[in-house]
Amino acid sequence: MEQMKYTFNVEKDDFVLAGQASSNIKKLLRQLGIDSGIIRRLAIATYEAEINIVIHSLGGCIELEIDPSYIRVIAADRGPGIEDIDLAMQEGYSTATDKAREMGFGAGMGLPNMKRNSDRFYVRSEKGKGTVITIEMALKAGA
Amino acid sequence: MENQYFHSVILKEDRCIGCTNCLKACPTEAIRVRDGKARIIGERCIDCGECIRLCPNKAKSAVTDSLDIIKRFKYTIAIPSMVLYGQFAGNVGINEMLTAIKRIGFDEVYEAALGIDIISNVISRHILKKPDIRKPLINATCPAILRLIQVRFPELIPNIIDIETPMEITARLAKQEAVRKTGLPMEEIGVIFISPCTARMTSIRNPLGIERSYMDGVVSMKTIYGEILRNLNNGPTENLVRGTKDALLWPIIGGQSVSLGIENYLAVDGIHEVIKVLEEIEMEKLEDLEFFEGMACIGGCVGGPLTLENPFIARSRIRSLAKGLPGNQPTDEAVAHQIRMYEDGFIRLTEKIEPKEITRLDEDIAKSIKKMEMIKEMMKYLPGIDCGVCGAPTCRAFAEDIVKGENQKAICIVKTMENLKNKKNAGNGKEGQNVNQGRE
Numbered sequence: 001m002e003q004m005k006y007t008f009n010v011e012k013d014d015f016v017l018a019g020q021a022s023s024n025i026k027k028l029l030r031q032l033g034i035d036s037g038i039i040r041r042l043a044i045a046t047y048e049a050e051i052n053i054v055i056h057s058l059g060g061c062i063e064l065e066i067d068p069s070y071i072r073v074i075a076a077d078r079g080p081g082i083e084d085i086d087l088a089m090q091e092g093y094s095t096a097t098d099k100a101r102e103m104g105f106g107a108g109m110g111l112p113n114m115k116r117n118s119d120r121f122y123v124r125s126e127k128g129k130g131t132v133i134t135i136e137m138a139l140k141a142g143a
Numbered sequence: 144m145e146n147q148y149f150h151s152v153i154l155k156e157d158r159c160i161g162c163t164n165c166l167k168a169c170p171t172e173a174i175r176v177r178d179g180k181a182r183i184i185g186e187r188c189i190d191c192g193e194c195i196r197l198c199p200n201k202a203k204s205a206v207t208d209s210l211d212i213i214k215r216f217k218y219t220i221a222i223p224s225m226v227l228y229g230q231f232a233g234n235v236g237i238n239e240m241l242t243a244i245k246r247i248g249f250d251e252v253y254e255a256a257l258g259i260d261i262i263s264n265v266i267s268r269h270i271l272k273k274p275d276i277r278k279p280l281i282n283a284t285c286p287a288i289l290r291l292i293q294v295r296f297p298e299l300i301p302n303i304i305d306i307e308t309p310m311e312i313t314a315r316l317a318k319q320e321a322v323r324k325t326g327l328p329m330e331e332i333g334v335i336f337i338s339p340c341t342a343r344m345t346s347i348r349n350p351l352g353i354e355r356s357y358m359d360g361v362v363s364m365k366t367i368y369g370e371i372l373r374n375l376n377n378g379p380t381e382n383l384v385r386g387t388k389d390a391l392l393w394p395i396i397g398g399q400s401v402s403l404g405i406e407n408y409l410a411v412d413g414i415h416e417v418i419k420v421l422e423e424i425e426m427e428k429l430e431d432l433e434f435f436e437g438m439a440c441i442g443g444c445v446g447g448p449l450t451l452e453n454p455f456i457a458r459s460r461i462r463s464l465a466k467g468l469p470g471n472q473p474t475d476e477a478v479a480h481q482i483r484m485y486e487d488g489f490i491r492l493t494e495k496i497e498p499k500e501i502t503r504l505d506e507d508i509a510k511s512i513k514k515m516e517m518i519k520e521m522m523k524y525l526p527g528i529d530c531g532v533c534g535a536p537t538c539r540a541f542a543e544d545i546v547k548g549e550n551q552k553a554i555c556i557v558k559t560m561e562n563l564k565n566k567k568n569a570g571n572g573k574e575g576q577n578v579n580q581g582r583e
Contacts, residue, residue, distance in 0.1 A: 002512040003512065004519070028515065030502050030503070031502045031503060031511065031515065032503070032511040032512060033500060033503040033506065033511050036297040037298060040425060043425075047426055066512055068508045068509045068512065
């Protein structure tokens with residue numbers, strides 16, 4: 001079975017490189033000939049996940065897994081974790097600092113926006129340890 | 144049907160020394176140096192003219208028609224781009240320039256401004272008021288940006304305003320009027336555009352969004368400049384100006400947004416900056432944006448590769464000429480007629496713009512994944528300095544070309560030198576560098 005994996009490191013507070021991983025993922029998927037609508041949704045969701053790592057965590061990585069039937073993005077970070085996932089899933093809820101908000105981040109749309117743009121979406125978080133977000137896109141019907 | 148890959152941008156082989164300047168600047172990675180000469184990959188080129196502008200040896204050029212084209216028709220109409228107004232020093236008036244063009248041998252001269260005022264009216268009074276439009280609306284007047292969206296931002300194709308370009312609309316109206324006036328069949332009437340733009344030529348031969356262009360030829364502004372100059376002030380001046388103050392500002396970046404009266408707009412010039420902003424729009428990062436005006440050339444069309452004057456000087460001249468013109472104040476009746484022309488499809492983009500996948504590795508996803516793995520593997524061994532000596536713009540492009548089977552003779556000189564050095568060092572009993580340095 002053809003399958004491939006890519007890993008991108010994401011640093012805490014590195015706003016200069018923030019967005020690099022999702023942008024690279026977008027380019028890779030385009031070369032694979034994935035439907036542009038799927039690419040766009042996945043890139044938007046991945047970008048949100050990437051920015052979350054930059055703003056809220058101590059750093060982490062984004063893993064891209066591609067198979068002819070699905071694409072999976074796993075964004076894992078070390079950090080405080082999400083205390084109340086249900087609350088964080090509500091639109092407008094945010095714990096971003098004033099500094100991040102000034103730069104246009106942290107509008108509290110991160111998790112809901114990720115969910116809206118993915119076919120399957122999972123959040124797992126452990127307080128004091130970190131968060132793992134999984135975004136999946138199906139490539140063929142029934143996959 | 145013309146060649147699907149017709150391009151106005153071409154290479155003058157004898158002038159090309161095989162340097163890497165164009166290779167690096169091409170926004171779609173459409174150039175490779177092979178056997179010491181730059182080659183343009185037809186499928187990828189969007190005719191933006193970046194390479195023409197920066198080639199130090201002037202080896203990149205554009206195919207345009209010679210002035211002899213006017214001999215092919217019984218009746219000829221010239222449509223000069225308004226960029227022309229910025230090309231002459233001193234106090235040359237618009238009527239003087241238009242009269243000079245006519246004296247070259249054209250039967251009529253129509254300003255492209257005619258089409259601009261129509262587009263302006265239809266967009267602001269009709270299209271913007273439709274409830275189901277996808278925002279931001281993107282202007283389709285820059286043919287290079289249109290093709291850029293087609294190859295790099297397919298998801299934004301529905302945002303493109305489906306109205307024809309100013310020159311095309313002007314050409315259609317001028318031709319119709321000429322048929323009425325002369326009684327000649329349409330084929331005997333030639334409409335020639337005087338262009339600052341390389342991509343315009345391509346859009347006539349190989350149109351996008353319409354079935355067939357009403358323009359019959361494109362003469363480069365550079366080519367016709369001397370003829371106009373010789374014919375200036377060479378007799379009585381006719382009154383030929385029809386354009387408005389607003390229309391004159393269209394070839395200048397920001398001019399469209401202002402004349403459309405849109406508050407939430409973004410006007411970006413220079414193809415590389417346009418790409419960056421389109422990335423943001425594609426990622427839905429620019430909320431509330433209503434209109435995006437993107438121009439491939441610095442300063443807008445005034446910076447076109449077929450112009451002679453510096454774009455900033457040209458802009459200032461056009462602005463001062465615009466001051467003497469009336470504003471665009473059409474009657475309701477005229478606007479209603481223009482909207483009808485749009486709704487009837489006469490001035491509308493009627494053909495679907497299909498996305499073009501130029502970076503795709505293989506038709507089959509499983510095969511693409513396999514090829515991508517090979518690229519990833521190769522990247523571990525390539526130096527990653529993107530020097531361009533191999534003829535590809537980046538190390539990654541080098542690997543992609545090999546995987547796609549497009550470059551059988553590929554050699555990385557940097558890697559070869561490194562290997563040699565290591566061998567030599569090993570021979571001298573010194574410790575060699577790690578040849579297989581991974582980059583990830």
